Amino acid sequence: MLHRRRAPLLAGLAAMSTALVLTMTGPAGAQTGSPPPAATSAAASAAMPSAADPFAVSGVRVDINGSNPTTVRDQAIREAQAKAWAELYRRLVPGGTPPRLSDNEIARLVQGFEIDEEKVSASRYVGAITVRFRPNAVRDALGQSGGATQYVEPPSRPFVILPVTLTEGRTILWQDRTPWRAAWEARQPAASLVPLVVPDGELTDAQAISGEDAIAGNAEALGRIAQAYKAGGVVVARTDLPANGPDPARGMTVDVTRYGLDGTRDNQVVQVKSGSSADDVLTRAVAAVGTQLDESWRREHTTATGPEHSTLVRIPLSAVNDWVETRKRLSSVNAVTRTNLMSISRSEALITMTHRGDPDQLAQALARQDLGLARTAAAAPAAYPGAPLPVPSADWQLTLLPRGSGAASAGAVPSSASPAASPIQASPMSLAPSAPLDAGGTLGAPPRNLGTLPAKSAP
Numbered sequence: 001m002l003h004r005r006r007a008p009l010l011a012g013l014a015a016m017s018t019a020l021v022l023t024m025t026g027p028a029g030a031q032t033g034s035p036p037p038a039a040t041s042a043a044a045s046a047a048m049p050s051a052a053d054p055f056a057v058s059g060v061r062v063d064i065n066g067s068n069p070t071t072v073r074d075q076a077i078r079e080a081q082a083k084a085w086a087e088l089y090r091r092l093v094p095g096g097t098p099p100r101l102s103d104n105e106i107a108r109l110v111q112g113f114e115i116d117e118e119k120v121s122a123s124r125y126v127g128a129i130t131v132r133f134r135p136n137a138v139r140d141a142l143g144q145s146g147g148a149t150q151y152v153e154p155p156s157r158p159f160v161i162l163p164v165t166l167t168e169g170r171t172i173l174w175q176d177r178t179p180w181r182a183a184w185e186a187r188q189p190a191a192s193l194v195p196l197v198v199p200d201g202e203l204t205d206a207q208a209i210s211g212e213d214a215i216a217g218n219a220e221a222l223g224r225i226a227q228a229y230k231a232g233g234v235v236v237a238r239t240d241l242p243a244n245g246p247d248p249a250r251g252m253t254v255d256v257t258r259y260g261l262d263g264t265r266d267n268q269v270v271q272v273k274s275g276s277s278a279d280d281v282l283t284r285a286v287a288a289v290g291t292q293l294d295e296s297w298r299r300e301h302t303t304a305t306g307p308e309h310s311t312l313v314r315i316p317l318s319a320v321n322d323w324v325e326t327r328k329r330l331s332s333v334n335a336v337t338r339t340n341l342m343s344i345s346r347s348e349a350l351i352t353m354t355h356r357g358d359p360d361q362l363a364q365a366l367a368r369q370d371l372g373l374a375r376t377a378a379a380a381p382a383a384y385p386g387a388p389l390p391v392p393s394a395d396w397q398l399t400l401l402p403r404g405s406g407a408a409s410a411g412a413v414p415s416s417a418s419p420a421a422s423p424i425q426a427s428p429m430s431l432a433p434s435a436p437l438d439a440g441g442t443l444g445a446p447p448r449n450l451g452t453l454p455a456k457s458a459p
Helices: 008-022 035-049 069-090 103-110 135-142 177-183 204-209 210-215 219-226 278-300 321-328 359-369
Strands: 001-002 057-066 111-119 124-133 150-152 161-165 170-172 196-198 233-241 254-259 265-272 302-304 308-316 337-345 348-356 371-377 396-400
Touching: 057 069, 069 103, 069 111, 069 124, 069 135, 069 150, 103 135, 124 135, 124 170, 124 210, 161 177, 161 210, 161 219, 170 210, 177 233, 177 278, 204 219, 210 219, 210 233, 233 278, 233 359, 254 278, 265 278, 278 302, 302 359, 308 321, 321 337, 321 371, 321 396, 359 371
Parallel strands: 001 196, 161 196, 161 233, 308 396
Antiparallel strands: 057 124, 111 124, 150 302, 161 170, 233 254, 254 265, 308 348, 337 348, 371 396
16 A cells, blocks of 8 residues: 655545545435535545555445445445455455454444545446544454454554665665656555555655665664654665666566664565566566565564453563663564553563463564563562562563564564563653553544444344
8 A cells, every 4th residue: 555645636636535425424325415614624634644544445346236326335335345344354364364244243343434436327336435444443353253363463654665766876866756766656556564655755855865865774864754754664665777767678676675763674675577668677666565565564563363461561670771672672562552650660660561462472572572571480478577568469571682682583482471561652761650552552544534334224
């Protein structure tokens, strides 16, 4: 799924599309008049981030025949929601088979929908519909009805894609519209796990980061361009090409580096075979980069489905920076949905974590972030007269591991390892208790006044 910010024309078209949806706040197709101007404006302003929503499925095609236009539209929207649910399930559970859900059950997962295009006659409805799902409802539904035991947690925000071209010793990012950049701008929305944003290429973008900064992985410059697009990171896709594009007979090679705002970095080399034309090679290169990004994200962000559990965890602190570093690494663990800081001292912190999955699954997720989890022996309470009341005992201990040591052993975590860590939202230097992370996190588009199809009432 690719979102490219463009001129106000597209914003206006998005507002018109949303306005069409807002006219259907009753049963699908029941026209209630034009939406209030304020609602249209709010919808237009929210159109940009929603396009990069990993819990949305866009361009769902439907073609329904019937005798009543209103009934046909209702049926088309229900079919679109069913198709979108199947597509979203396959996106989050690669190779899995979507569980069979009734129209009512799917409707409860849907946050809203938008009509992208439609053609309506007295007996036929043809259209394309975007369906947005409620992230938490989807997470709960994935493991139900014999569904998956694991799923891939998508990025909470899109990534900025920077198509860098090396031509005749020059590093080109903003100066010219290279064939490589043009190929990314022409990419059609796809059912991708990692949403991508192509920058506008305006002066502010050039001031935020240069091609040299992108290739060097300059952290400050990467942070500036990510902040400009409210992104969760940056992907630098670098390739060596002649000024007129790739040689179709030779194909092309792309060096792809994904930078996360948490300091993570993933590098891959994508090889694209020869093609019938330069445009064909470029198009396949863009698709291959997107596929590789999705695959690498799946390897790193698989988490368990199922009900949530709470675990009390002790974190030893031997240096001033240990708490800050632990929080930083925990923020990248998707298996944990909520964290509360119970107490903290110079030597340890005590936190309660709400998480999904069994101890082995959670320990593997923590190991990928270089965090070790093990069961501890509970200390015996003092027995002398006047002894202080014992504090809650943590059965599990979370420790910082040297960078790179946990990821290598993530597939072989001892069975004694257990539940642990989650994103902590307070300021990195604060030692005050952290506020619980909302169960919904920041994933998915915020609630909007979109069209919704009421669940079908029982006859």
